[in-house]
Amino acid sequence: MTVGCGEKKETINVYNWGDYIDKSVLKDFEEEYNIKVNYSMFETNEDMYIKLKQGGSSYDVIFPSDYMIERMVREDLLVKLNKDNIPNLKNIDEKFFNLDFDPSNDYSVPYMWGTVGIIYNKTKVNDVVDSWDILWNEKYKDEIIMLNSQRDTLAVALKKLGYSMNTRNVAELEEAKKQLLIQKPLVYAYLGDEVKGTMVSGEAALAVVWSGDAVAMIRDNPDLEYVIPKEGTNLWFDSMVVPKSAKNKEGAEKFINFMARPDIAARNTDYIGYSTPIPEAVEMLPEDIKNSKAAYPADEEIENTEIFHDPSDIITEYDRIWTEITSGE
Amino acid sequence: MVSRGLKRLYTFLIFLFLYAPIIVLIVFSFNNSKSRGVWAGFTFKWYVELFKDAEILKALYYTLLVAVLSAIISTILGTFAAIGIYNMPGLSKKITLNLNYLPVLNPDIVTAVSLMALFRFLKMEFGLATMLLSHIVFCTPYVILSVLPKLKQMNKHLAEAAMDLGATPFYALRKVIIPEIMPGIITGCLMAFTLSIDDFVISFFNTGNNVSNLSIEIFSMSRRGINPVINALSTLMFVSLILLLLIINKRTEKNEMERGV
Numbered sequence: 001m002t003v004g005c006g007e008k009k010e011t012i013n014v015y016n017w018g019d020y021i022d023k024s025v026l027k028d029f030e031e032e033y034n035i036k037v038n039y040s041m042f043e044t045n046e047d048m049y050i051k052l053k054q055g056g057s058s059y060d061v062i063f064p065s066d067y068m069i070e071r072m073v074r075e076d077l078l079v080k081l082n083k084d085n086i087p088n089l090k091n092i093d094e095k096f097f098n099l100d101f102d103p104s105n106d107y108s109v110p111y112m113w114g115t116v117g118i119i120y121n122k123t124k125v126n127d128v129v130d131s132w133d134i135l136w137n138e139k140y141k142d143e144i145i146m147l148n149s150q151r152d153t154l155a156v157a158l159k160k161l162g163y164s165m166n167t168r169n170v171a172e173l174e175e176a177k178k179q180l181l182i183q184k185p186l187v188y189a190y191l192g193d194e195v196k197g198t199m200v201s202g203e204a205a206l207a208v209v210w211s212g213d214a215v216a217m218i219r220d221n222p223d224l225e226y227v228i229p230k231e232g233t234n235l236w237f238d239s240m241v242v243p244k245s246a247k248n249k250e251g252a253e254k255f256i257n258f259m260a261r262p263d264i265a266a267r268n269t270d271y272i273g274y275s276t277p278i279p280e281a282v283e284m285l286p287e288d289i290k291n292s293k294a295a296y297p298a299d300e301e302i303e304n305t306e307i308f309h310d311p312s313d314i315i316t317e318y319d320r321i322w323t324e325i326t327s328g329e
Numbered sequence: 330m331v332s333r334g335l336k337r338l339y340t341f342l343i344f345l346f347l348y349a350p351i352i353v354l355i356v357f358s359f360n361n362s363k364s365r366g367v368w369a370g371f372t373f374k375w376y377v378e379l380f381k382d383a384e385i386l387k388a389l390y391y392t393l394l395v396a397v398l399s400a401i402i403s404t405i406l407g408t409f410a411a412i413g414i415y416n417m418p419g420l421s422k423k424i425t426l427n428l429n430y431l432p433v434l435n436p437d438i439v440t441a442v443s444l445m446a447l448f449r450f451l452k453m454e455f456g457l458a459t460m461l462l463s464h465i466v467f468c469t470p471y472v473i474l475s476v477l478p479k480l481k482q483m484n485k486h487l488a489e490a491a492m493d494l495g496a497t498p499f500y501a502l503r504k505v506i507i508p509e510i511m512p513g514i515i516t517g518c519l520m521a522f523t524l525s526i527d528d529f530v531i532s533f534f535n536t537g538n539n540v541s542n543l544s545i546e547i548f549s550m551s552r553r554g555i556n557p558v559i560n561a562l563s564t565l566m567f568v569s570l571i572l573l574l575l576i577i578n579k580r581t582e583k584n585e586m587e588r589g590v
Contacts, residue, residue: 013538018549019556023384038539039384041549047533054445057455057537193554197365213554220364272553 011036012060012251015051017238018043020063020112022271029258035251052077058245060252066237069108070101071310078107079242085253088260095299096277099237100307108239109256112274114211115235115297115305116152117228119218124205132160132229135206136179141186143205145198148190150322151308152234153180156208159231166309170317177321181328190326199224210236212274214294226294232304237277351567358560365555375561382558385546389562391457392526392542399464400522406465407472407521408514412506414473415480429470440467441534448535455537463535464525471524472517479513480506 014026018041026037042048045068052059052072064072072078083089092110102108120129124143127134135144135156146153155165157176167173188204199207200220209217214226240259242252258264262280269276270285275295282290289295311318358376362369379385414425432440444463453459487509491501507514529544536545547559 015538017553018546018551019553023382027383040538040541041546043549043552051534054449054534059538193551196554200364200367216363216554220362220367220369 009036010034010248010251011038012248012255013038013040013058014061014255015040015042015048015059016063017041020238020272022267025259025264025267028264029255033251033254033258035254037255052243052245055245058247059243060246060248061255062241062243063111063238064241065308066099066101066239067308067310069239069241071312072241072243073102073107074310077243079244079246079249080106081109081242081256082249082253085250086257086260088257091260091262091265091278091280093277093279096237100309101237102239108241109260110237110239110277111259112212112269112272113235113237113277114274114295115228115302116147116155116208116210116233117214117226117294118206119199119209119214119224119226120206121199121202121204121221122223122225124202129206129225129227130230132156132231135208136160136183136186138186140205142188144183144187145195145204145207146183146187146190147195147208148192150318151311152208153190153325154318154321155234155308157183159229159233162231165234165306168314173317173321177325180325184325184328210274211294211297212272215289215292216273218292218294219288228297228301228305232306235302235305235307237307238274351563354560355564355567358557358564360557363554363557375557376565379558379561379565385543385558385562388541388543388546391460391540392544395457395461395464395532395542396522396525398461399468399525400518403465403468403472403521404514404518407469407517408476408507408510410469411473411476411480411510411513412502415477429473432467432470433474437467437528437530441531444531445534455535457537457540460532460536460540460542463531464528467528467531468521468524471520472514475517475520476510476513479510483509 012035014037016039020041021039023039026039029035030037042051045065048062048064049068049072051057052062069078086109089105089109096110096113097105118129118132118134120134125134125140127137127139134140135146146156154173154176157179158165158167158172160179161172161175163169163172163176189198191198191207195207195209196213196217198204199209199217202221202223209226211226214224218224218226240256242249242256246252259268260278262278263284265276265278265281266284269281270289273289273295276282282296357365359371359373360368361372361374410429414422414429417425441463444459444466448455448459448462483506487505488501491505492498496504527544529548532542533545533548536542543562547555550556550559
């Protein structure tokens with residue numbers, strides 16, 4: 001098909017996290033399929049949800065996380081994918097199919113995944129790091145960094161106590177709160193993205209981080225090491241979905257299929273640092289990432305992980321407890 | 330003597346605190362690593378990448394386009410509104426002025442969400458038009474507020490005198506009132522321009538899927554880490570502003586010398 005002057009070129013609107021794709025990939029897609037990509041970015045699942053829910057602008061492909069996909073499916077915001085249009089689904093590792101938030105993968109195709117764990121500086125920590133308990137060790141007062149994220153930080157305390165991080169039991173949440181209040185005097189800071197710089201420059205000894213950030217940090221400072229604690233942790237996914245309001249479902253499926261191609265996934269993974277669910281793509285990565293235990297832990301290491309569930313029915317409890325932690329003494 | 334030294338130290342400290350973050354940012358725009366924690370050698374690669382990054386350049390284009398347009402439009406709207414409000418009788422003037430204060434005092438998020446609801450109600454397609462309109466909405470009250478004091482300072486018989494001498498009202502407006510309140514108009518225009526460049530919340534809720542500005546772009550990076558390309562861009566913006574200010578200062582100095590001030 002030739003595209004003449006004034007004739008409208010086919011477009012798709014893609015909505016993704018900030019700095020979460022190798023942008024040269026978009027250009028390749030545009031050239032190969034002759035579809036223009038309008039690319040925009042969001043910062044949290046919740047921001048994205050509001051934008052989608054209020055309408056006004058339509059997106060064809062969105063990259064939400066696990067618990068948000070669960071919520072969007074429940075609220076009937078997503079369309080079922082036509083799997084015939086996405087042959088590259090076969091590239092995705094079987095163990096990432098049929099997860100809780102989308103039991104038969106009718107709605108989503110995994111893009112990136114990762115874990116939450118502890119990164120520590122080998123020159124500063126001489127104990128064995130294999131449990132969340134180390135974050136409560138008074139020896140490391142003012143050397144511990146926690147995440148400034150209510151869900152993730154509560155999950156750490158819940159896991160330490162041996163509870164599910166998806167608990168709906170308020171008594172268990174209260175216990176977790178108590179743990180975090182005990183820990184608070186030891187904590188150097190509750191940080192977001194700044195954790196990377198702080199750990200790389202050696203300002204702190206231990207931090208709770210997402211695995212992809214850990215890979216980036218270890219690249220910059222080889223004294224750092226990433227551990228998934230034995231009590232288990234959070235396993236998370238960012239997947240590609242097509243919302244009901246999409247105007248170009250075929251184009252969206254072409255895009256999703258393209259992103260699931262091993263060479264494309266490898267380029268994105270190399271740029272972002274998080275883990276791809278496509279084994280063939282892993283093979284194409286540079287040695288240091290391919291063999292990274294942080295990015296690609298052994299199967300038994302992620303055996304007792306949990307995926308977050310949609311918290312919307314108990315979110316006020318979470319908000320209250322988090323406020324009490326951050327404002328408490 | 331001591332107090333003078335203290336004054337200088339005080340000024341110096343204030344400027345140090347104001348500019349230290351910008352200096353750090355400029356230094357790290359030459360850092361050969363994505364991380365902000367370590368220095369990995371000098372490089373220009375982020376500048377090269379900046380000019381290759383179509384998304385960020387597009388965001389820069391929309392930022393400047395919206396800022397310039399909303400500054401011009403809200404300055405025109407605000408100036409005429411200020412003249413109108415100034416000439417209103419007592420009570421209605423008070424009411425209008427208070428209404429004008431509301432959007433200034435209102436938290437951004439309230440303005441943002443209500444504008445979003447309005448555009449949705451009008452079934453408008455979200456994009457450049459809605460973003461521009463929302464920027465004009467929050468800039469205009471600031472222009473009115475900076476023009477009004479100049480109107481109060483003006484001798485109100487000036488316009489009457491011009492009309493007594495045969496000027497039409499519009500001619501008097503053009504030749505007498507506008508030049509008198511010009512400093513207020515320029516302040517308002519600059520305010521509108523900076524407010525528009527600075528705004529995140531209102532832009533985020535009122536833009537569509539293919540129009541984004543720098544604040545949206547940068548904010549959405551903050552979970553995963555800000556790409557150093559942004560440091561390079563900020564450095565360039567900072568340097569061009571400094572140059573612009575220096576040139577303006579030089580020219581006013583020259584003008585004043587020529588006029589023998």
